Amino acid sequence: MSTPAPLSTASGIWLVAERELSSKIRSKSFLISTGILLLVALAGILISGFTSANPEATKVAATSQTASIVSALPDVEVTEVADRGEAEELVRSGDVEAAVLPGDGATGYTIIALENAPGSLVSGLSVSPDVEILEPATTNPLLRYFIAIGFGLVFLMAASTFGGTIAQSVVEEKQTRVVEILLSSISARTLLAGKVIGNTILAMAQILAIAAVATIGLIVTGQNEVLSSLGAPIVWFAVFFLFGFVLLASLFAAAASMVSRQEDVGSTTMPITMLVMAPYILVIVFNDNSLVLTIMSYVPFSAPVGMPMRLFVGEAQWWEPLLSLVILLASCVAAIAIGAKIYENSLLRMGGKVKLAEALRG
Known part of the structure; x- marks a missing residue:
């Protein structure tokens, strides 16, 4: 009797990714939460559009x-x-x-x-002097504030939701010893890659759905000028989010592999959660501060929010998104390498929490 041929790396990655996708798509809570998120996004755009179009006299x-x-x-x-x-x-x-x-x-x-x-x-009835503005504002301050909230909130919700899903999945497989069965067929790096790719597909699908809903809402409310100014920033947001999420997902999985109980997931992933929350807070508080936005646009964890905001307000040169993307890609490669090493060295270690130094040494 011949033994079955071992799975190739590509086949193993896809099988794990498919498992992640199917488990989420079959989850009623995921579908309901996604639907609510899309409705909230659409309602916010419709309300702001109708309010601006029909101000109270x-x-x-x-x-x-x-x-x-x-x-x-x-x-x-x-x-x-x-x-x-x-x-x-x-x-x-x-x-x-x-x-x-x-x-x-x-x-x-x-x-x-x-x-x-x-x-x-x-x-309206006053006699005003002539005013000369040396540095005129490129966008409406209120619109700039709401766009900052939009970019920050979408990044926070998607990154924390799917990053948390990866972390819980890793610990659940360790708790139930399923990971030992999985590692008998595929390598730890293949398992990590499948998890990251599966959840990245789900996160990007959610981002694209929100972008589509936002576009429809802006068209329905006649906000064509806002839509034209948001087109390029939304595309860049999706590109930056893709690689930024891969970076964060690798770190979430690596951090979760260091513990064996669901109760310990929060403490070990807290530093990464703070990295996800920081861009949301900073872009809202400092949406009109060009220096802070410039720094954010080159820091890998905040670039998916900072650079699209600078593009929206017209403060970024054409080459800046490309430079920021190169920095993000280099950081992504480094995070994947470190995360994979921690994941591989910690996945089969049961019991207490694995120290970071031990996980890196192996």
């Missing part, structure tokens, strides 16, 4: 002398009154936010309000 009372001037202001709903007394009555009752009456000042108008005059109304 400011209700203003005006006499026949001032009605034409006030009506020319954007987002203003004018109620014409006969005199000052009627205007004050509407302001006091809350039917209008302010009233614009003829006045003796430089502008020729007087604004009457109950407590605070609407800023848009004051600025």
Whole structure:
């Protein structure tokens, strides 16, 4: 009786990747959480689009002398009154936010309000000096803030979710001794590669689905200008995330291989989790700080968030994403090599936590 031929490396990697894919796709919790994430992304874009397209009008009372001037202001709903007394009555009752009456000042108008005059109304009727901006903002500050949240949140959710999945899978196989059966057919490096590739496919599928939903939402709400400015940053985000996730996934798997109980996974993967959370926090807090964003765009763990943000606001030169990607690729190769060594040396060691020095020495 002939013995079966051993699996090739490619076949082994694909079998492990297929196992990771099928277990996730059959998981109701994964499908539900993915659906909720897509709905939240779509709802956020639709709400912001409809809100910006249909801003709430400011209700203003005006006499026949001032009605034409006030009506020319954007987002203003004018109620014409006969005199000052009627205007004050509407302001006091809350039917209008302010009233614009003829006045003796430089502008020729007087604004009457109950407590605070609407800023848009004051600025619209003010006589402003000529303003010359030496370094004009390239994007709307509020839009820049929301885009920063979007990039940071998507990176955080995808990296932590699938990185955590890899870590739990590694420890579960050690706890149940399944790993010993697997290593009788394939090598530890083949097993690691299959896990990383399988979860990378799932993570990228989720990223592409979110990108598709975001594109549809921007088109439906007529935000074509935002869509055109987001096109290249989204593509670069996907490219950077691909290699950044491979780097993180290798480290998650290596860290998890050093313990034998699910209770210990959190402590051993905490440093990597902090690396995933840091870009999310930094890009939100420092979204308008060009120096911090520049540093983030060249650090491998934060480049998937920092570089797309700089591309969106127009602060990055054409060659900078390429240089950052080279740095990320070099870091990815180094992380895979170190992670594979730790994984290979720790996978069959049961009991207590394996020290990092011991895992590296073998």
